[in-house]
Amino acid sequence: MTLNGPDADSSAGGEPTQVVLFSEPGASWLWLLAGPAAGIAMMLIQLSAGYGIQWFVPGLFFVLVSGFLAIQVKAARIHTSVELTAHKLRQGTETTLTDEIVRIYPEATGAETPKWQYARALGELTGVPRGRTGIGVRLSNDRTAQAWARKHHHLREALTNLLEERIPPESKS
Structure with a gap:
């Protein structure tokens, strides 16, 4: 079951929040420092x-750059x-229950593109966001589908550990 929207993150009945195994914020608010930098540059x-x-031109640059960013x-x-x-695995505004994940495909290696790289990316975007790497x-x-993250090795490791806890590897008897 895939959940979308604001109800996807709310916990039912006041249950305690889940321990976060992996998290990426998407972007840093530090980029807003470019607004004051643009204003100071115009002053100089x-x-x-x-x-x-x-003050009009530096102030205008400060407001426009900060607002846009x-x-x-x-x-x-x-x-x-x-997250x-x-x-659950939340990618953008789409939430997928981890019980729905039954396998993690190996990383793409070599010249041949694996079939999972043609699958849809989780989240509401049309593909894997720029700067992120897909995980089949x-x-x-x-x-x-493709899960994705900047630190894709960490997400792959967390997903694999979660899957192995739920579905233990086959014994070699």
């Missing part, structure tokens, strides 16, 4: 040109964040 340009400081960072934190708990997962009902 005015001073070096001999005009003195005219705030919108971009907020969108990235919504649509490219990742894995024992019961087999879901229940014979579906294939």
Whole structure:
């Protein structure tokens, strides 16, 4: 069962929140420091040109750059964040129950592209977000998808550990 929207993250009946096994925020608010940097740069340009400081232009650069970056960072934190708990994998605004994940495909190696790389990416985006790497997962009902993360090795390890806890490896008897 895949959950979407604000109800996907709420815990039913006031249950305690799950322990987070893996998390990526999507983007850092530190990017907003570019706004003051742009304002200061414009002030220094005015001073070096001999005009003195005219507050309108540096203030405008500060507001425009900070505002634009705030919108971009907020969108990235919504649509490219990742969170894995024992019961759910949230990629952007889409939440997939971990009980639906039945297999993790091995990493892509060599020149040939594995079939799982053509599967849809989890989340509401049309593909794996830029700067992230896909991880092939087999879901229940014979579906294939791609989980993704910047630190994909850490997510793969956490998913594999979670899957091995739930489905122990076959014994070699």
